[in-house]
Amino acid sequence: MSVSPLQDSIASHETPGTKFFPPFEMTPELEAEIDERITHYPDSKRSATLPLLHIIQHKFGYLSAKSIEWVAKKLELEPIKVLEVVTFYPGFRQSAPGKFHIRVCRTLSCAMGGSGELMDRICELTGIDRSQSDSHHHPIAVSPCGRFSVEFAECLASCGTAPVCLVNDDFHEGVTAEKAEELLGKYKEEN
Amino acid sequence: MITYSKPPHPREHRLIFKNVDRQGWDTSIDCYLQDGGYEDLKKALGMEPKDITGEVKKSGLRGRGGAGFPTGMKWTFIPPNNTKPVYLICNCDESEPGTFKDRYIVHQDPHQLIEGMVISCFAVGAKIAYIYVREEFPQAAEILEKAIEDAREKNFVGKNVQGSGFDVEIYVHRGAGAYICGEETGLIESLEGKRPYPRIKPPYFPAALGLYMCPTIVNNVESLCHVKHIIRMGGDEYAKLGVPRNTGTRIIGVSGDVKKPGYFEIEVGKLTMRELLYELCGGPKDGREFKAVIPGGSSSKILRCDETFKIKGPDGSERSLDFMDIPLDFDTLAACGSMAGSGGVIVMDDSRKMSWVLNNLNSFYAHESCGQCTPCREGSMWMKKISDRIVDGDASPEDVETLESVAYQIDGKTVCAFGEASSWPVEAIIAKFREELVAETDPKNAEKPHNAESAAQRKFLAGESA
Numbered sequence: 137m138s139v140s141p142l143q144d145s146i147a148s149h150e151t152p153g154t155k156f157f158p159p160f161e162m163t164p165e166l167e168a169e170i171d172e173r174i175t176h177y178p179d180s181k182r183s184a185t186l187p188l189l190h191i192i193q194h195k196f197g198y199l200s201a202k203s204i205e206w207v208a209k210k211l212e213l214e215p216i217k218v219l220e221v222v223t224f225y226p227g228f229r230q231s232a233p234g235k236f237h238i239r240v241c242r243t244l245s246c247a248m249g250g251s252g253e254l255m256d257r258i259c260e261l262t263g264i265d266r267s268q269s270d271s272h273h274h275p276i277a278v279s280p281c282g283r284f285s286v287e288f289a290e291c292l293a294s295c296g297t298a299p300v301c302l303v304n305d306d307f308h309e310g311v312t313a314e315k316a317e318e319l320l321g322k323y324k325e326e327n
Numbered sequence: 328m329i330t331y332s333k334p335p336h337p338r339e340h341r342l343i344f345k346n347v348d349r350q351g352w353d354t355s356i357d358c359y360l361q362d363g364g365y366e367d368l369k370k371a372l373g374m375e376p377k378d379i380t381g382e383v384k385k386s387g388l389r390g391r392g393g394a395g396f397p398t399g400m401k402w403t404f405i406p407p408n409n410t411k412p413v414y415l416i417c418n419c420d421e422s423e424p425g426t427f428k429d430r431y432i433v434h435q436d437p438h439q440l441i442e443g444m445v446i447s448c449f450a451v452g453a454k455i456a457y458i459y460v461r462e463e464f465p466q467a468a469e470i471l472e473k474a475i476e477d478a479r480e481k482n483f484v485g486k487n488v489q490g491s492g493f494d495v496e497i498y499v500h501r502g503a504g505a506y507i508c509g510e511e512t513g514l515i516e517s518l519e520g521k522r523p524y525p526r527i528k529p530p531y532f533p534a535a536l537g538l539y540m541c542p543t544i545v546n547n548v549e550s551l552c553h554v555k556h557i558i559r560m561g562g563d564e565y566a567k568l569g570v571p572r573n574t575g576t577r578i579i580g581v582s583g584d585v586k587k588p589g590y591f592e593i594e595v596g597k598l599t600m601r602e603l604l605y606e607l608c609g610g611p612k613d614g615r616e617f618k619a620v621i622p623g624g625s626s627s628k629i630l631r632c633d634e635t636f637k638i639k640g641p642d643g644s645e646r647s648l649d650f651m652d653i654p655l656d657f658d659t660l661a662a663c664g665s666m667a668g669s670g671g672v673i674v675m676d677d678s679r680k681m682s683w684v685l686n687n688l689n690s691f692y693a694h695e696s697c698g699q700c701t702p703c704r705e706g707s708m709w710m711k712k713i714s715d716r717i718v719d720g721d722a723s724p725e726d727v728e729t730l731e732s733v734a735y736q737i738d739g740k741t742v743c744a745f746g747e748a749s750s751w752p753v754e755a756i757i758a759k760f761r762e763e764l765v766a767e768t769d770p771k772n773a774e775k776p777h778n779a780e781s782a783a784q785r786k787f788l789a790g791e792s793a
Contacts, residue, residue, distance in 0.1 A: 176498040178455070179412070179539055185520035186503055190462075211520075224522045224697075227462040227504030239463070243424045244625060244687045245582035245673055271694050290506060290691055291424040291625075292463050295582035295671065296589045305465040 142201035142215055146222075146230045147273075152282030153232040157197030162206060166195065170210065181211050185221050189228055198229040226275065226289075234278045234285030236323045239302040242288035249298030253313040258286055261320055284320070336591060336607050340568065342576045343552045344592045346436045354470050356477040359438040365483050367559045371446040372491040374558075379450035383554060385562030387574035391428075392418055392509075392547030393624060393669045394744075395657045398554070402451050402544060404534035411541040415453040416518065417444055419460045419467070419548045420502055420509035423624035424691060425671025428578040428590060429548035433460070433467040437474035441497065443551040445483060446558055448495045451544050456497045459514050462504045471499050506695035510743050511545040512537075513697065524699040525743035549578060570596035573656035577670055581608050584615065584676035596656030603655060604674065615676040619759070620650075622660055623668025625688055626748035628755035630665055638662040665755075681760040682767055685753065686714035692749035700741040706733050707749045714753075716777065717764060723773035727764050731757045 170188055177183035188207045193199055199222050208215040222228045240246075240255045259266055262279040264286055269277045271288065278285040294300045297309035303323060311319055333348040335341055346352050346362070359365070371379055384399030405413060417440065421429040432440055440458075448456050460468045475497050478484040486494045500518055507513045512531055513523035515538050530536060537543025553575060557565045566574045573595040582588045586609030593603075604610065604617065611617050617632040634650045639662065653659055657667045675684060693711040698704040713730040716722040734750035734757075757764060776782040 176500075180519060182520035183500075183518055186501065186517065190501055190503070217521075220522055221503075221520065225462075225503030225505050226694075227502070242687075243691050244621075244684065245425060247687050248583050248675070248679070271690070289463065289504070290694055291422060291426075293421045293427045293430050293461070295425050295427050295673070296580055298582060298588075302463060302465075307466065 140201035140205055142204055142219060145219060146201050146204070148198075148200060148230045151232045151234075151278045151285075152280055153197065153234040153278045153285055155282055156235040157232050158195075160192070160196050160200050160203040160206070166191070174211075182213060182217070184211060185213070185218060186225075189218070189222065193228060197232045200230075229276065231276070232278075232282075233276050233287075235283045236285075236303055237276070238284060238286045239289040239292070240286065241290075241292040241294075241298070241300050243291040245295035246292075246298040246300060250312050251299035251301075254299050254301070254311055254316055255286060255288065257313040257316040258284075258320065261316060262286075284323075333589075338598060338602065338607060339592050340576050340594045341592050342556050342568075343432065343439070343549060344578060344590070346439070347431045347590075348435075352435070354435065354437055354474060356438060356474065356481060359436075360481075364438055365442055365478075365481075367555045368442050368445055368483060369489060371449060371558045372489055372493065376450045376452060379446065379558065382557055382562035383450070386553075386557040386565040387562075387569075387572065388550065388553050388557060388565070389573070389657060390547055391549035391553070391577055391670065393423060393626075393666075395667060398546060398550050401534060401546070402447075404532065405451060405542040405544070406535055409542055412455070413451055413453045414538045414541060414543040415444065415448050415451060415456040416511075416514065416538065416543060416545045417456065417458040417548055417551055418509065418511065418514060418545055419458055419464070420506075420514060421464075421548070422461055422506045422509045423626065423669045423671060424688070425580065425582060425621060425624045425673040426669040427580045427582070428670060430464065430467070431590065432548055432552060433464065433471060437467075437471050438478065439552050439555060440471075440548055441474055441478050441484065443553070443555040444497060445478075445488065445495055447544070447546065447551055447554050448497075449488075449491075449493055450554075453544065454494055454496065456495065457500045457518060457538075458497065459500050459502060459508065459518060461508070462502045465501075468499050468501050475499070505697070506691075507697040507743075507745060510745065513743065514545065515543060522697070524697055525745070527742045569594045570654070570656060572658055577667075579603065579655060579670045579672055581672045581674065583674040584612055584617075584679070585674050586610055586612060593655065596654045596659070598655050599651065600653045600655065601651035603672070604651075608674075611676050615678060617674065618677045618679060619675045619681070619684075621671075621673040621675075621752075622653075623666045624671040625673065625691065626744075626751055627660075627668045628665040628751050629759060630663065631759050634759075636663045680718075680767075681756055681763050682714065682717045685756045685764075686711070686718045688752045689714045689749075692745075692752075696745060696749065700746065702737045702740045703746045703749060706737040709733050710749070710753055716772075717767055720767065720769075721772050721775065721777070722768040723770055724765050724768045725773060726768060727757060727761065 174184045208218045262284040264279045266277045300309045330350045331348045388398045389395045512526035517523040533543040660667045689711040693707040696707040734753040737750040738747045
């Protein structure tokens with residue numbers, strides 16, 4: 137297997153969550169989905185960069201060097217043009233999150249509603265250590281078992297039902313710290 | 328008779344939110360059609376495109392995304408001799424803290440948006456439209472894609488719409504968690520597959536040089552929905568809603584320290600702050616008093632609830648106006664030194680420390696600055712560092728002055744309005760709560776090093792070996 141030349145440029149590392157995601161591998165079904173998506177941009181293939189990265193991240197959990205190179209080749213771009221997109225947007229990850237990635241809203245209305253306390257309670261219940269996290273370079277912290285990970289998100293646009301969070305693609309509102317256990321319970325039994 | 332699971336307040340006027348929380352309502356096209364959906368599109372297709380733009384101009388509709396720019400006028404900025412393709416983009420990045428209105432439209436009433444978009448595309452001559460949905464709305468993206476597919480099946484989207492000879496395609500494009508993509512030129516860069524660094528205006532006004540350097544109209548979700556109602560009612564009739572220069576309805580989202588936070592669709596300018604905060608939102612929490620309000624999304628300047636403003640009328644006469652008597656329109660809030668922005672009202676009561684509020688917002692802007700312009704990239708981070716010190720009790724009184732001076736070195740000196748968005752909250756909170764902030768500081772802190780590095784440096788300079 138060849139080593140990707142991008143490997144040294146990306147902030148990829150093993151996490152306890154890695155085991156829940158399959159390694160990057162292109163299949164005919166996935167490529168068909170990608171080809172269809174590219175047709176949404178008849179005037180410039182490069183516009184498909186974000187959608188392709190979403191499709192891949194959704195399936196493989198994060199964006200490996202190999203997947204970034206694959207997207208670059210597919211869209212006939214230099215790999216740096218894709219890498220600079222991945223490193224800019226908070227929605228793209230270079231390492232695996234937990235199986236269930238929890239994004240807690242940090243911004244004013246949710247903070248007033250107690251989202252800081254909610255985050256603390258989730259970490260307490262899942263054994264997540266956020267002491268090594270920072271908002272810019274290491275926003276995600278993964279639980280030792282790899283089932284859960286947390287990240288503070290900026291305004292999730294539901295200020296009237298604060299505090300709110302996203303668990304993968306599921307949106308939850310009015311989640312005060314007292315309801316953290318109930319929230320996690322919805323995902324604990326699920327395999 | 329429409330019934331609601333969460334009934335609207337009697338003071339509301341539901342146009343855009345008619346179907347939000349409506350009992351028996353779902354996002355299917357059948358449900359929408361049974362309610363008379365897409366009839367306004369059929370009507371529009373029988374009109375001349377320039378007459379549609381004319382109706383929108385007559386309606387007085389002002390953009391609901393934040394800037395309040397007249398929508399119809401924006402449409403006329405497409406160069407008249409244009410030969411390039413025209414694009415329409417729906418801005419569904421809804422990311423201004425305090426704003427939560429488009430969320431309900433796209434999750435509960437997607438066809439209203441699609442109908443408004445197709446009418447708008449027909450008016451401006453766009454054959455391809457994109458809905459830029461923020462990444463944090465994954466379900467909305469699915470709902471919209473399904474709705475577009477169903478609309479295409481019924482020939483409301485696609486080739487030769489309803490036999491009119493007009494072709495239009497709508498696609499959903501998901502963002503990836505960056506606030507700056509709500510800025511229209513940043514959004515366009517993002518849609519081109521790049522980092523969303525905003526473009527400088529002039530020359531890059533999207534209506535002339537937008538997506539792929541072609542004329543592009545970027546409108547907010549709510550604004551595009553209003554177009555449908557303007558066609559139904561006629562521009563003149565629509566303009567009777569609200570007050571002159573501030574027409575129609577708009578959705579106000581109230582969050583923070585009120586008894587009943589939530590969304591309310593009201594006629595623009597027909598309600599005062601007092602009515603909004605006491606009648607619709609139930610007043611302050613028990614035993615509390617209102618302290619301050621951010622009236623139009625986190626970037627708008629904060630107002631004190633005990634403030635009295637001196638404002639000038641259109642005829643030049645001056646009058647004084649108490650905070651609670653401010654009508655909720657565009658012009659009066661601007662005259663009071665703030666703005667109606669995106670309609671996101673954040674309320675703080677007397678239990679809140681303004682230093683904490685300020686630091687929360689500074690953290691937001693430091694995280695979301697795209698980094699293109701130096702004053703904003705560096706300034707937003709320094710503002711956060713200084714407000715961190717204030718909340719930690721490590722600040723000196725001069726820090727408040729430094730913080731203020733950093734803010735004034737950002738606004739007006741950046742490519743896009745993020746510079747103002749990040750510095751206005753600081754400027755306003757310091758101007759209105761200076762004493763409170765200074766009271767949290769201590770002159771002795773000026774002597775203290777701020778980090779391990781400066782502590783080591785001081786030791787070295789004092790001649791103590793490390």
